[in-house]
Amino acid sequence: MSATTIPFSTQVTVSLGERGYPIVIQPGLLGEVGARLKGLGAKGKVGLVTDRTVARLYAPEVMAALRRAGYRVHLITVPSGERAKTLAWMGKVLDILVKERFERSSFLVALGGGVVGDLTGFAASVYLRGVPFVQVPTTVIAQVDSSVGGKTGVNHRLGKNLIGAFYQPRAVLIDPVTLQTLPVREITAGLAEVIKYGVIADPDFFQYLEQHISAVLKLDREATAAVIRRSCEIKAAVVGADEREGDRRRILNYGHTIGHALEALGAYRSLIHGEAVAIGMVAEASLAVHLGYCQPDVVQRIRTLAQAAGLPYRLPRVSMEKMWTAMQHDKKVVQGTVYGVWPVRIGEVRIAPVQRDEFRQWFARVRKEHA
Numbered sequence: 001m002s003a004t005t006i007p008f009s010t011q012v013t014v015s016l017g018e019r020g021y022p023i024v025i026q027p028g029l030l031g032e033v034g035a036r037l038k039g040l041g042a043k044g045k046v047g048l049v050t051d052r053t054v055a056r057l058y059a060p061e062v063m064a065a066l067r068r069a070g071y072r073v074h075l076i077t078v079p080s081g082e083r084a085k086t087l088a089w090m091g092k093v094l095d096i097l098v099k100e101r102f103e104r105s106s107f108l109v110a111l112g113g114g115v116v117g118d119l120t121g122f123a124a125s126v127y128l129r130g131v132p133f134v135q136v137p138t139t140v141i142a143q144v145d146s147s148v149g150g151k152t153g154v155n156h157r158l159g160k161n162l163i164g165a166f167y168q169p170r171a172v173l174i175d176p177v178t179l180q181t182l183p184v185r186e187i188t189a190g191l192a193e194v195i196k197y198g199v200i201a202d203p204d205f206f207q208y209l210e211q212h213i214s215a216v217l218k219l220d221r222e223a224t225a226a227v228i229r230r231s232c233e234i235k236a237a238v239v240g241a242d243e244r245e246g247d248r249r250r251i252l253n254y255g256h257t258i259g260h261a262l263e264a265l266g267a268y269r270s271l272i273h274g275e276a277v278a279i280g281m282v283a284e285a286s287l288a289v290h291l292g293y294c295q296p297d298v299v300q301r302i303r304t305l306a307q308a309a310g311l312p313y314r315l316p317r318v319s320m321e322k323m324w325t326a327m328q329h330d331k332k333v334v335q336g337t338v339y340g341v342w343p344v345r346i347g348e349v350r351i352a353p354v355q356r357d358e359f360r361q362w363f364a365r366v367r368k369e370h371a
C-alpha cells in the first residue's frame with residue numbers, strides 16, 4: 001500500500017440497503033456538520049451529546065456550525081471516559097431528551113470518542129423507539145472503529161457492552177484534525193484496533209503498519225489518512241456482510257475475549273479499551289499457537305508491532321479462574337462454550353471454541369514463562 005496515492009478527503013460507504021450510510025473523512029469537517037445534517041434532511045432541534053473534555057475543545061465549533069445551518073442546539077455533556085458508559089448516565093441523557101421534548105425527527109449528534117458514540121447511539125435507539133443520529137468521532141478508536149457499524153450500548157459491572165442495540169448512524173463525519181489534541185496514551189490505544197484489522201483481514205496493511213508505525217504515532221498526514229481510510233474500508237466491508245454478528249462480524253472481536261475480561265476485572269479503570277485489546281490480541285495469538293492454529297512467528301510479529309506502537313502486551317497479574325469466569329460474559333459464548341477468534345496467519349483468522357482445560361494449560365505455561 002502506498003501512502004502517496006491516498007487522498008486526504010475521501011468517502012467510504014457502509015452498504016446496508018436502506019440502513020446504509022457514508023463515512024466522510026475530511027480535515028475541517030467539524031465546521032460543516034450543520035450543512036451535512038441539512039443534507040440528511042434533519043429538522044428542528046439537534047441534541048449534541050459529548051463529554052466534558054471534548055465539549056471544551058470542540059463543542060463551540062460544532063454548535064456554531066449547526067446554528068449557521070439554522071438548527072437550535074441543546075448541548076448534553078457526560079463525564080469523560082469509560083465511567084460515563086453506564087445505564088445511569090444513559091438514564092440522565094434520556095431524562096434531558098424527555099424534558100426538552102425532543103421529537104422523533106430530532107437528530108442526535110455524538111461528538112467524541114467511543115464512549116460518547118456508544119452511549120449516544122444506544123440512547124438514540126431507544127428514545128421514542130428510535131431517533132436518527134450521526135457520529136462525529138474525535139479519537140483514533142472512534143475514527144477507525146466504534147463510529148462505524150452500529151454497535152451501541154453500555155457496560156455492566158460484570159461485562160463489557162452487555163446492554164445495547166444494533167442501531168446504525170445516518171452518517172459518520174470524521175475530521176482527522178481533532179486527533180491533534182489527543183493525549184499520546186489515547187493515540188497509542190487506538191492503534192490496537194488498527195493492528196487488529198491487519199491481523200484479521202489485510203497482511204499488506206499489517207506490513208504497512210510495521211514499516212510506518214512511527215509516522216502513524218506522530219499523526220503524519222499521509223499515514224493518518226491511510227490508517228483511517230483502510231480501517232474504515234475493512235470495518236465497512238465486514239459490517240456490510242454481517243450487520244448483526246451472525247458469523248463473519250465476529251472477526252472484529254479478535255483480542256476482545258480476553259481484552260474485555262481484563263477491562264471488567266479492572267473495573268474499567270486500570271486499562272483503557274485499546275490497551276486491553278492489545279494484551280488480548282497477543283494473548284489470543286499465543287493461545288492460538290497452543291491450540292495448534294498458528295505458528296509462533298505470528299505471535300512474535302503481533303507482539304513486536306504492539307510494542308513498537310507503545311502498547312502493553314503482557315497479561316497483568318490476574319487469576320486463571322477470574323479470567324475464565326469473566327470470559328463467560330463474552331457475547332460469542334454459545335451454550336456455555338467460549339468461542340475465540342484465532343489468527344491462522346497475518347491477514348487470516350478462524351473462529352473456534354476453547355475449552356476450560358485448554359485455557360488452563362495455556363495460562364499455566366504463560367505464567368511459568370513470565371515468572
Ligand SMILES: NC(=O)c1ccc[n+]([C@@H]2O[C@H](COP(=O)([O-])OP(=O)(O)OC[C@H]3O[C@@H](n4cnc5c(N)ncnc54)[C@H](O)[C@@H]3O)[C@@H](O)[C@H]2O)c1
Nearest residue numbers: 053080081113114115138139141145146151178181182273
Ligand atoms: N461500537 C463499537 O463498535 C466499538 C468499537 C471499539 C470501541 N468501542 C468502545 O469505545 C470505547 C473506547 O473509545 P475511546 O478510546 O474513544 O474512549 P473515550 O470515548 O473514553 O475517549 C478517550 C478519552 O479521550 C478524550 N477525547 C476524545 N476526543 C478527544 C480529542 N480529540 N482530544 C482530546 N481528548 C479527547 C475523551 O474525553 C476521553 O477522556 C470503549 O467503551 C469501547 O468499548 C466500541
Ligand SMILES: O=C(O)C(=O)C[C@@H](O)[C@H](O)[C@H](O)COP(=O)(O)O
Nearest residue numbers: 145149151160161249252253256331
Ligand atoms: O464492531 C464490532 O463488531 C466489534 O467487535 C468492534 C470492537 O472493536 C468493539 O470493541 C466492540 O464494541 C466489541 O463488541 P462486543 O460485541 O464484544 O461488545
Ligand SMILES: [Zn+2]
Nearest residue numbers: 193256273277
Ligand atoms: Zn474494540
